[in-house]
Amino acid sequence: MKIAGIIPARYASTRFPGKPLIDIGGKSMIQRVYGQSMQSALLSDVIVATDDERIAEHVRSFGGNVCMTSAEHPSGTDRCREVVTNMSLDAGAVINIQGDEPFINPRQIDMLCECFSDERTQIATLVKEITDEQVLFSPNSPKVILDKDGFALYFSREAIPHIRGKEKKDWLSAHNFYQHIGIYGYRREVLLDITQIPPSSLEQAESLEQLRWLENGYRIKTSVTSLDTLAIDTPEDLEKISELYDL
Secondary structure (H helix, E strand, O other): OOEEEEEEEOOOOOOOOOHHHOEEOOEEHHHHHHHHHHOOOOOOEEEEEEOOHHHHHHHHHOOOEEEEOOOOOOOHHHHHHHHHHHHOOOOOEEEEOOOOOOOOOHHHHHHHHHHOOOOOOOEEEEEEEOOOHHHHOOOOOOEEEEOOOOEEEEEEOOOOOOOOOOOHHHHHHHOOOEEEEEEEEEEHHHHHHHOOOOOOHHHHHHOOOHHHHHHOOOOEEEEEOOOOOOOOOOHHHHHHHHHHOOO
């Protein structure tokens, strides 16, 4: 089965306008994401999905594939759907690659692709074991609980499951907790379906898009990664990542 990688990239970021075009050590962020994605061993295509001609022109300048999409999409998932529809991609599944992770490890992309060898997989995502108490109790780090086959049972901004009868400082030693890493893969027909479903009550309660899919009966396969992901959401994040990679 062919699997395509799509990188949603919009110019009008609230916290960091023009983010895809910022310079990171001599290359733009979108060029770095594209280059890392091209190193995946399992993707058949890599395409940038954007609503801005400045980004599209830049992608073309370094030889990348680009598809212009609507500026009205509420999420990257919806932008991926338009690419699949407009370009008639010959792919059985799509990986939605975050456009603000310039050093994404290609192995993480391949781990998502490998999830689709299981015929039960409709949607795939990554999780990472939590070893830091601050991450466990932070509402900004969504958590997930899994069934015995690695499919997601529920996502929450709270620490789940609740460990009854133990102090919170002892929870990490009593149970394996998992943090959700927000990169997704979808079977083609599932992507077309889930973007037509209205927001659900659980999604609105937790502000987590993936709960809409679970609430409507879709199965989300997870793969456990030990690799870190570093996203750039603000100019301060850019400074930190530049220091970390000595750029």
